[in-house]
């Protein structure tokens with residue numbers, strides 16, 4: 001099949017690469033010429049395990065191309081995916097300007113019947129809007145499919161190649177059959193391709209992300225109460241997740257959810273509810289709880305040292321900056337809230353992340369966080385030299401079994417704030433550290 005993917009970011013690049021891997025001819029389009037030049041030279045613009053190898057292999061086999069020329073890509077393809085960003089607008093709604101702009105560009109480029117697939121996360125009713133805009137520019141028939149993406153950054157290639165499910169929203173039989181043909185190679189183990197209306201497909205993505213955000217906020221709130229009553233949230237987690245109705249996944253306490261999806265999708269769903277006169281109370285609470293949660297690490301640190309004023313002149317080591325492991329994505333990362341608090345209080349921060357150094361500096365600039373007292377270290381251990389405390393923010397695998405004895409000799413005072421409950425409080429305490437976890441006591 002001849003496939004175009006418009007928008008070559010996290011989703012577009014992964015989707016394009018994986019469609020090429022299953023034998024399709026794929027052209028990925030982006031308006032950013034620097035991004036396209038980098039991709040053409042064989043260098044991925046994002047970090048994702050396995051992406052570079054798969055991308056280069058399909059480039060060599062000439063099934064995967066990159067261009068800024070949207071018109072040619074559209075004219076040469078039967079199926080056109082839109083995977084541009086849909087960030088939050090000021091009122092919380094999804095900003096559809098890129099989706100609508102691409103719709104007009106696609107409409108102008110049409111040279112025959114095409115299937116247009118919306119892969120961006122978009123509010124209910126967007127498929128209709130896209131169809132109307134395209135129809136303003138062409139008489140050729142167009143079928144709009146709503147095909148939300150559920151990949152997770154950090155395991156995006158695996159998720160795309162073996163999705164739990166594929167959601168296809170369309171009322172057109174031919175479009176459904178084409179999409180099924182395109183996705184069948186990814187569900188050979190029997191996972192479902194689920195057909196529904198465009199509106200339901202659009203809503204499914206928001207429902208999924210709102211549910212996941214709610215699970216995180218739920219366990220974070222339980223962890224806060226554990227801190228107060230002296231219970232251990234990890235015991236509670238074990239106790240509740242063995243109930244199949246609750247399930248084992250996505251109930252890990254931490255410094256709050258971040259990333260490019262949950263915060264903006266929760267906001268957009270709340271806005272949709274408001275527009276339709278339905279206050280979404282559960283989801284609203286999940287968002288408020290997350291805003292509070294992002295402050296928790298900073299508050300624990302301030303409390304230990306005797307208040308925010310006492311943080312002036314202290315040195316903190318930060319392990320992990322990205323919003324989660326295996327990605328360099330810093331969008332809405334909880335580390336940013338902590339960095340702002342520590343740096344504004346006059347602390348020195350030395351940080352290490354295995355991947356996200358460049359993106360962290362860009363994000364700090366975007367969020368207006370001064371970098372004068374912020375230093376990136378070349379290794380996790382280097383951050384610890386004369387540090388007053390270590391704060392574990394992102395649970396990269398390489399932080400799981402550190403040499404605590406060596407760490408203690410490097411630090412000025414052996415204090416650990418474990419924002420992900422990565423380590424065992426008892427054994428860390430026995431090694432001479434003062435340990436703070438999220439909802440657990442040594």
Ligand code: NAD
Pocket residue numbers: 006007008009010011012029030031032035083084085086098101102119120121122149150151152153260261
């Ligand atoms: P991104 O910001 O990484 O990429 C978007 C790309 O679109 C950029 O490269 C940008 O230059 C390009 N672009 C913007 N306007 C364009 C235009 N007019 N023509 C061509 N290219 C254009 O975004 P992303 O993280 O890949 O997300 C894309 C969509 O997928 C969003 O709606 C997001 O909510 C959704 N989504 C993201 C994830 C994720 O984990 N990142 C997961 C599932 C769904």
